[in-house]
Amino acid sequence: MALIEDKLYKRIKNGVGRAIADFGLIEEGDRIAVAVSGGKDSYTLLHILAELQRRAPIKYDLMAINIDSGYPGFRTDIIVEHLRDHGFTHHMEPTDHYGIIKEKRRPDSSYCSICARLKRGALYGLAQRFNCNKLALGHHMDDFVETLLLNQFFVGSLKAMAPRMLADNGHTTVIRPLVYVEERDIVTFSRQNRFPVVCCCCPVCGTADQQRKRMKELLRHLEQDIPHVKRSLLRALANVQPRHLLDPLLCKTSGASDSTP
Numbered sequence: 001m002a003l004i005e006d007k008l009y010k011r012i013k014n015g016v017g018r019a020i021a022d023f024g025l026i027e028e029g030d031r032i033a034v035a036v037s038g039g040k041d042s043y044t045l046l047h048i049l050a051e052l053q054r055r056a057p058i059k060y061d062l063m064a065i066n067i068d069s070g071y072p073g074f075r076t077d078i079i080v081e082h083l084r085d086h087g088f089t090h091h092m093e094p095t096d097h098y099g100i101i102k103e104k105r106r107p108d109s110s111y112c113s114i115c116a117r118l119k120r121g122a123l124y125g126l127a128q129r130f131n132c133n134k135l136a137l138g139h140h141m142d143d144f145v146e147t148l149l150l151n152q153f154f155v156g157s158l159k160a161m162a163p164r165m166l167a168d169n170g171h172t173t174v175i176r177p178l179v180y181v182e183e184r185d186i187v188t189f190s191r192q193n194r195f196p197v198v199c200c201c202c203p204v205c206g207t208a209d210q211q212r213k214r215m216k217e218l219l220r221h222l223e224q225d226i227p228h229v230k231r232s233l234l235r236a237l238a239n240v241q242p243r244h245l246l247d248p249l250l251c252k253t254s255g256a257s258d259s260t261p
């Protein structure tokens, strides 16, 4: 079952290739655990990394890893069938995150943030267990830009996500090779290739993260007037002018003296 190799495929593949080159995401001898949730983003990531692997001048290994958080109805069997059909080495990890969240969550704490924290810890653990030095996540351009806006609007901080970052465990390098790929391209690519997308089946699925939905909506509106707004926001993250910011630490190191707009 080969991927449909059209213009869209080439655009996604080139975007991933560019990110790998710009941020040094993949190196000779890497063992990369690709975190596959059963969603469109991580299926796309896995398939594109496998395509690049076939043509790359360097050698690296890939394996798909999945965390089953234990939400009733989560169809790991569908994901496994797809991974098997395409010949991917894989491991599905059953956990009782659902039980832990039910027991430990305080009424005022966010369901998604606890779930994500447990999942992230389990993914790092699995990457180490399978001797993988890198963990690839399926965050794409929209995730980066929305996170940038969320942090500015609701946290008061100028930050997004790192395309490459050493995790707190000191062993695993997290990489995000879809940083230059737009979500709308992934949606179409995933449909074209009939990736068997499964729901995570958590109790708040589809209703959570209203603030992120607002950022998506805002960007959609802005795009009508400024078609390249997302690309421009992403470029801004790679073009920081410390002398024109207000962070006292940056002001000291950049020698800024004039704060007039």
Ligand SMILES: Nc1ncnc2c1ncn2[C@@H]1O[C@H](COP(=O)(O)OP(=O)(O)OP(=O)(O)O)[C@@H](O)[C@H]1O
Binding pocket: 034, 035, 036, 037, 038, 039, 040, 041, 042, 043, 065, 066, 067, 068, 069, 119, 123, 136, 137, 138, 139
């Ligand atoms: N249960 C899981 N098992 C393995 N990896 C996961 C799991 N949940 C999330 N991930 C990884 O974390 C990334 C971001 O997760 P998030 O929950 O934001 O999903 P998403 O943006 O809907 O992506 P996807 O379409 O891949 O589900 C995913 O793309 C995937 O790489």
